[in-house]
Amino acid sequence: MERSMAYERDLNLKATELRLGLPGSDEPKKPSTTPSVRSNKRASPEISEESRSKGSSCVSSKVESGERDSAPPAKEQVVGWPPIRSYRKNSLRAKKNDQVDGAGMYVKVSVDGAPYLRKIDLKVYKSYPELLETLENMFKLTIGEYSEKEGYNGSDFAPTYEDKDGDWMLVGDVPWDMFISSCKRLRIMKGSEARGLSC
Amino acid sequence: MITNKKPRSSDTDSNYMRDDRTEMSEEDDRSPPSDSIANGSCLTRTCTPGSGSGSGSGSSSIPEYAAPYPDRVLENVLENVLWFLTSRKDRNAASLVCRSWYRVEAMTRSDLFIGNCYAVSPERATSRFTRVRSVTLKGKPRFADFNLMPPNWGAHFAPWVSATAKAYPWLEKIHLKRMSVTDDDLDLLAESFSGFKELVLVCCDGFGTSGLAAVASKCRQLKVLDLIESEVSDDEVDWIMCFPDTETCLESLIFDCVECLVDFDALERLVVRSPSLKKLRLNRFVSIGQLYRLMVRAPQLTHLGTGSFSPSEDVAQGELELDYVSAFAACKSLVCLSGFREIVPDCLPAIYPVCANLTSLNFSYANISAEQLKPIISNCHKLQTFWVLDSICDEGLQAVATTCKELRELRVFPFDAREDIEGPVSEVGLQAISEGCRKLQSILYFCQRMTNAAVIAMSKNCPDLVVFRLCIMGRHRPDHVTGKPMDEGFGAIVMNCKKLTRLAVSGLLTDTAFAYIGKYGKIVRTLSVAFAGDSDMGLKYVLEGCPRLQKLEIRDSPFGDTALLSGLHHYYNMRFLWMSACRLSHQGCQQIAQALPHLVVEVIKHEDVVHMDDYADTLYMYRSLAGRRHDVPQFVSIL
Numbered sequence: 129m130e131r132s133m134a135y136e137r138d139l140n141l142k143a144t145e146l147r148l149g150l151p152g153s154d155e156p157k158k159p160s161t162t163p164s165v166r167s168n169k170r171a172s173p174e175i176s177e178e179s180r181s182k183g184s185s186c187v188s189s190k191v192e193s194g195e196r197d198s199a200p201p202a203k204e205q206v207v208g209w210p211p212i213r214s215y216r217k218n219s220l221r222a223k224k225n226d227q228v229d230g231a232g233m234y235v236k237v238s239v240d241g242a243p244y245l246r247k248i249d250l251k252v253y254k255s256y257p258e259l260l261e262t263l264e265n266m267f268k269l270t271i272g273e274y275s276e277k278e279g280y281n282g283s284d285f286a287p288t289y290e291d292k293d294g295d296w297m298l299v300g301d302v303p304w305d306m307f308i309s310s311c312k313r314l315r316i317m318k319g320s321e322a323r324g325l326s327c
Numbered sequence: 328m329i330t331n332k333k334p335r336s337s338d339t340d341s342n343y344m345r346d347d348r349t350e351m352s353e354e355d356d357r358s359p360p361s362d363s364i365a366n367g368s369c370l371t372r373t374c375t376p377g378s379g380s381g382s383g384s385g386s387s388s389i390p391e392y393a394a395p396y397p398d399r400v401l402e403n404v405l406e407n408v409l410w411f412l413t414s415r416k417d418r419n420a421a422s423l424v425c426r427s428w429y430r431v432e433a434m435t436r437s438d439l440f441i442g443n444c445y446a447v448s449p450e451r452a453t454s455r456f457t458r459v460r461s462v463t464l465k466g467k468p469r470f471a472d473f474n475l476m477p478p479n480w481g482a483h484f485a486p487w488v489s490a491t492a493k494a495y496p497w498l499e500k501i502h503l504k505r506m507s508v509t510d511d512d513l514d515l516l517a518e519s520f521s522g523f524k525e526l527v528l529v530c531c532d533g534f535g536t537s538g539l540a541a542v543a544s545k546c547r548q549l550k551v552l553d554l555i556e557s558e559v560s561d562d563e564v565d566w567i568m569c570f571p572d573t574e575t576c577l578e579s580l581i582f583d584c585v586e587c588l589v590d591f592d593a594l595e596r597l598v599v600r601s602p603s604l605k606k607l608r609l610n611r612f613v614s615i616g617q618l619y620r621l622m623v624r625a626p627q628l629t630h631l632g633t634g635s636f637s638p639s640e641d642v643a644q645g646e647l648e649l650d651y652v653s654a655f656a657a658c659k660s661l662v663c664l665s666g667f668r669e670i671v672p673d674c675l676p677a678i679y680p681v682c683a684n685l686t687s688l689n690f691s692y693a694n695i696s697a698e699q700l701k702p703i704i705s706n707c708h709k710l711q712t713f714w715v716l717d718s719i720c721d722e723g724l725q726a727v728a729t730t731c732k733e734l735r736e737l738r739v740f741p742f743d744a745r746e747d748i749e750g751p752v753s754e755v756g757l758q759a760i761s762e763g764c765r766k767l768q769s770i771l772y773f774c775q776r777m778t779n780a781a782v783i784a785m786s787k788n789c790p791d792l793v794v795f796r797l798c799i800m801g802r803h804r805p806d807h808v809t810g811k812p813m814d815e816g817f818g819a820i821v822m823n824c825k826k827l828t829r830l831a832v833s834g835l836l837t838d839t840a841f842a843y844i845g846k847y848g849k850i851v852r853t854l855s856v857a858f859a860g861d862s863d864m865g866l867k868y869v870l871e872g873c874p875r876l877q878k879l880e881i882r883d884s885p886f887g888d889t890a891l892l893s894g895l896h897h898y899y900n901m902r903f904l905w906m907s908a909c910r911l912s913h914q915g916c917q918q919i920a921q922a923l924p925h926l927v928v929e930v931i932k933h934e935d936v937v938h939m940d941d942y943a944d945t946l947y948m949y950r951s952l953a954g955r956r957h958d959v960p961q962f963v964s965i966l
Contacts, residue, residue, distance in 0.1 A: 137621055188595060207471030207856070208882075210800040212744045213530075215584060219611075219668065219692055220716075220742055306640065 156298065171243045222292075230301055235311055239267050239285075240318035256300050263287060271316070274300040405431040428477035433459055439466070442902050443504065444482055445927065448953040449490030461490055461500035461525075468905050468947060469855075470880050471532060474905055475945070476931060479960050484508040486755040492519035494960075500551075507531070507916045510562075513538030517545035525551035525574075535560035535720060536587060543569040550603075561587035565910075569594045572600075577607035583632045583666060588612045588776035598624050605660075608632025611668035614639035614653070622654040622911055631658070633666030635673055636693075651677030664691035672699045682706035689714040691740045697723035705730050714738040716721075717752040717773065724756035728763025736769040746801045750775025754782075754807075769794035769828075776832060782816030786823040794925040795820050796831035805835040812836055818843030821851070828875075831855035841865035845872025856881040863890035870894035880905040890925040893923055899950050907931075907945040913966075916943055920966035926939025928966040929959075 136196055208227070233250045246266060253259045262270050272283035280286045287299040291310040299307070330597045365587055409432055412418055421430040437460045441447060444466045453459075466482025484506045491498055498520045510530050516523070525547045536559060542552065543566050567589045569575075574599070582589075589612065598604060598621050605628060609618065613634030623630070651674065655661070661681045670693045685707050692699075693713040700715075707713075710731045715723070729733070737760060739752060752774050758781040760767070767789040777799050785792070793946070797817075803811055813834035821827060821844050828850055834860035845853065845868035852875050866886040869876065870893050879901065887910035888913065898904065898919070913930065920928040931945040955965045 199528045206802070206883075208470070208475045209802070210744045210798055211473045212741070212773075213556060214474065215558070216691075216740065217744060220694075220744075246777070256615070323942065 151175070235289075235313050237263065237266075237314040237316070238270070240266065240315040241323070248314075250311060255304055256273050256307075260287065260299075263314075267316065269316070276301075284318060286321075287314060288317055340638075363645070372553040383563045395403070401427050402431045406435055409435040415437070437461060439463065440760040443949050443951075444487065445953060445956050446902075446949060446951045451952065453490045453494035459491075459495050460498060461502070462487070462495075462498065463502040464506055465504045466506035468880065468903055469505075469878075470882065470907065477931065477960075477962055479507075480931070481956065481958050481960070481965065483820045483958060484512045488512045488515050492516070496520065499521055500527075500530075501946060503531055504529040505531065505634045506936040508538070510534050510538035510541070514541040517541045520546070524548050524652070525553075526933050527551065527553040528557045529555045530557060532558040533795060535562040536566045536585075537562040538571040539585075540564045543567070547571060548576055550576045551579040552577070553579055553583060553606075554584055554585050559585045559587070561584045563587075565590050567597055570597050574605060577601040578603045579630075580604065581606060581632065583608040583634075583668075583826040585610045591617050595620055595624065601625075602627075604628065606630035606663075608665060609634035611635045611666075615671075615674055616649060618653060619654050619756070619909075621647045622658060623932045624910075625658040627660060628658055629660045630663040630687075631661055631666070633664065634820050634877050635669040636667045637669045637671040652678035654682060655679035659684075661685070663687040663712075667693035667765065670695065675699060675703060677839045678703065683708065685710055685711040689718075689802045691716055691738065694718045694742060696720070696725065705729060708717065708731055711889070712736040712759055716719045716740050716742045717750070718742045719753040721753055721756040721759070724752060725759040725763075728759040731764060732766070734760075734764040734767055736926075737764070737767065738771040739773055740771075741773040741800065741861070744773070744800065746775075748775060750800070754778040754780070757781045758784050761788040765789060766791060768792060770798040771798075771831075773800060775800055776804065777813065777816070777914045778806045779811065779813060779816040779819075780806075780808070782813070786819040791826060792820070792824040794829040795824065795827060795828050795960075796855070797833055798831065799834040799880075803835045804833075812840070814840040814843065818847070821847040825850075827851060829853040830963065832856060832859055834859075837861050838865040841868040843871050848873050850875050852876060853878040854880070856884055858883045858945045860886060866890035871896055874900075876900075877902045881907070881909060883908040884920065885910055888912055888918070891915050891919060898923055898926055898948070901950065903947065903949040904943070905947050909946075911946050912941045913943055914941070916946055916948075917966050921946065925950055925952070927955055930961045930964050931966060932964075 131269045193268055234247045236245045236247055248262065248266075250259070253262065257272065260274075263269075264271055269285050270283055271285050271287055272280050274280060279300075288296050289299055289307070289311045290313045291297055292312065296315070302310075367517070405428060409418075409421065412421065412432075412435075415438075418432055418436055422429045425770055430475055433455050434457060436456050437458060439452065439459045439461065440463045441452065442465050444464050464484070464487060466484075467476060467480065470472065470479070482505060484503060491501075492515055494567070496519065499515065499522055501523075502525070506528075513534055518541075526542060526546075526549070539552075539554075539559070542549070575598075578600075580597075587610075589610070591613065595611075595617075598607070604625055607621070607625065607628055608630065609632050611634055613621075615634070615636050615638055617639070618634055618636070622631070652721055652920070658681060662684055664678065664681065664685055664687070672695055675695070679702075682703060683706055686709055688707060689712075694716060695718060698722050700719045704710075704723075704726050708730060711733050713727060713731065713734060713736070715727075715738070720725075724739070727737075739756070742751075752772075754774075754777050754791065757772060757777065760770075761781070761784050765788060767785075768791050770785075771794075774797075777797065782797065784793075799813070802938070806816070813832075813836055817830075817832050817840050821830070827848065830844070830848065830851055830853070832844075832855070838861045841860060841864070844854070848854075848869075849871050849872075854869065854873070854876060856879075863886055864882070865884070867890050869879070870890070873896075880903075886906065890913055891906070892915065895931070896906070912937070913949060915965065916928055916930055920926065926948055927950075928946070928948045930943045931947060933944050960966060
């Protein structure tokens with residue numbers, strides 16, 4: 129036994145180990161005792177589910193204690209952590225939704241009657257015709273021409289979007305740049321609802 | 328505790344005063360003495376030869392001093408002298424000398440500061456201090472800001488406003504922090520204090536625009552209305568319109584946290600008729616074009632909060648063509664700039680003319696990159712306070728370090744406050760700041776990764792640090808280069824920064840870190856701990872080692888009853904102790920309550936946490952002369 133351990137030491141397996149991480153950095157040590165007290169509690173499964181869903185500060189330790197041996201799991205959000213006041217969090221959250229940067233500007237697109245949604249990057253498009261053409265191809269439908277007075281007359285579909293204020297607007301009414309900065313999601317309405325808008 | 332501080336009066340008799348005071352303090356006479364009359368008569372005899380013994384008392388005819396009431400003489404003298412004493416600490420010390428001093432000090436205290444609104448009852452405070460002009464009250468503990476306290480816990484302003492309304496009709500200033508204020512409270516305030524001048528509400532809630540309207544319309548002498556990080560509900564009352572139509576005394580109007588539209592024309596008219604206005608911080612509903620109009624009306628401003636700093640959606644084109652650079656150039660006294668709530672980076676160059684004079688710049692709501700920051704910051708040579716988002720990255724911080732040699736306070740907030748993401752700032756930024764900004768006194772730094780080396784470097788490069796708050800957002804994160812706990816970094820901070828009074832720790836920390844704090848943190852007054860430590864020893868080190876500790880807030884750390892009990896000798900010296908999600912049992916808390924009768928021990932239950940055993944969710948305890956409070960909600964039990 130000892131000989132094999134010595135042998136392993138001489139080989140210095142650790143140094144030649146293939147792993148992700150900077151040379152010389154160890155894996156982060158798990159604390160010897162779980163910091164949060166909740167792991168000591170004998171909670172029944174249903175109750176622990178309940179407290180988990182309500183987002184109390186005990187959530188994270190349950191996740192940790194259950195998966196101690198595996199790689200650190202993605203931590204669920206903990207109440208009040210990081211310690212940022214809600215006013216600041218809310219102000220910045222609004223900004224994140226509006227953010228138009230190199231990372232792209234993905235918005236969800238739903239079509240009435242379709243079983244699932246798609247996501248598109250609005251930044252890729254430079255104008256309404258481009259966007260509408262893509263939508264038509266993506267969902268195999270015809271949206272038609274936009275007119276200020278009549279919307280998308282002559283079509284069963286009307287593209288709408290939800291703006292920053294939470295209102296549903298007809299795509300095409302505002303200048304493209306304003307649309308880009310205020311569009312949160314797209315919905316292609318169908319049938320009588322769609323026709324209602326175009327009238 | 329008695330300071331032999333000499334009174335500032337340049338009276339010839341100040342020599343007498345000095346000797347007398349020394350005599351008294353050497354007697355160590357702190358309890359109301361039965362021999363106070365004797366002391367008084369001694370004084371009388373020495374005073375009789377007679378130049379006037381007080382600057383206030385006019386004639387020095389001897390019969391006046393032949394004392395049937397020697398205390399009156401003393402009090403007269405003291406009164407005139409004590410008016411000069413402004414420091415709270417000194418006043419508290421003076422009030423302990425003897426009963427006469429206690430009385431006179433109480434009569435001459437004009438600024439009443441109550442660090443915990445539950446530490447004393449309003450009635451007791453107002454009956455002791457009879458001539459107060461300014462009241463400062465602090466309510467909820469700081470962790471309430473992060474949703475760790477259920478709503479409606481308390482800290483109501485109502486009993487205070489009614490007591491002060493009766494006791495101090497001449498009250499001029501009220502400053503509240505983390506209090507629950509209602510519209511009725513504000514209305515009563517506005518009605519009761521005819522000479523009211525200053526209202527400052529920091530992190531308060533419970534009121535709305537109708538309360539503000541009452542203050543605006545009824546407080547005709549109002550100079551300061553500052554709403555800072557408070558939650559103001561929109562009652563659809565346009566409070567700006569409620570200011571009187573005549574010229575106002577307004578010097579400071581801060582409402583950047585108010586999340587409701589104000590009538591801009593009314594605001595503009597208000598600014599025009601407020602010639603003394605120096606501080607104006609607009610909310611995000613004011614567009615850059617509107618800002619322009621206000622700036623040209625008020626070039627005398629010293630502090631400006633710029634509102635959204637972006638064009639409004641309707642008028643886009645016209646607004647972009649205004650000459651913002653001239654407007655800023657015209658504000659020659661501008662030293663403090665903030666706002667930029669919805670900044671359009673193209674507009675940023677408008678502020679170039681004021682950069683060289685700025686001492687304070689708050690970009691903490693501006694999502695700008697290093698490239699956008701550099702041209703601005705490279706001109707800000709006088710900057711002392713800088714708040715910013717981590718969107719500027721380490722590179723932006725390096726630019727700050729290069730130029731801002733006078734920097735005293737830095738706060739770096741996270742744009743994306745989550746754990747386990749990459750994070751744009753790191754130890755690189757911290758190291759750069761430590762090397763460039765040697766005069767740094769206060770830092771708050773949010774990051775995802777950090778090293779001991781950078782923290783140690785800061786401890787050595789910035790010896791003037793008074794406040795060090797590092798928040799490594801990933802819980803239990805070690806030094807990301809060495810993999811070791813962050814003990815050595817924080818240890819170096821307490822060891823090397825001899826002026827440090829406030830510390831917030833984070834990252835992977837063992838009991839060793841706390842041993843360092845207990846050993847070296849001798850003047851630490853405020854300590855903030857989260858997700859740290861291994862055992863009770865951690866907390867014990869701190870409670871036994873830090874004699875100046877006043878405010879201790881701990882969450883999610885493995886400290887239990889044994890540790891709690893080790894602080895019994897110290898809790899009366901503290902303003903409060905907060906411990907949530909630790910290992911405290913009800914019995915442990917009960918023991919403390921029994922041992923220390925003047926401590927209010929609150930155990931707060933969180934409704935959404937299920938209790939399977941005896942642990943106390945949250946312990947919040949504080950010394951108090953008032954005993955258990957009468958406004959306890961059902962989720963709080965006082966032991």
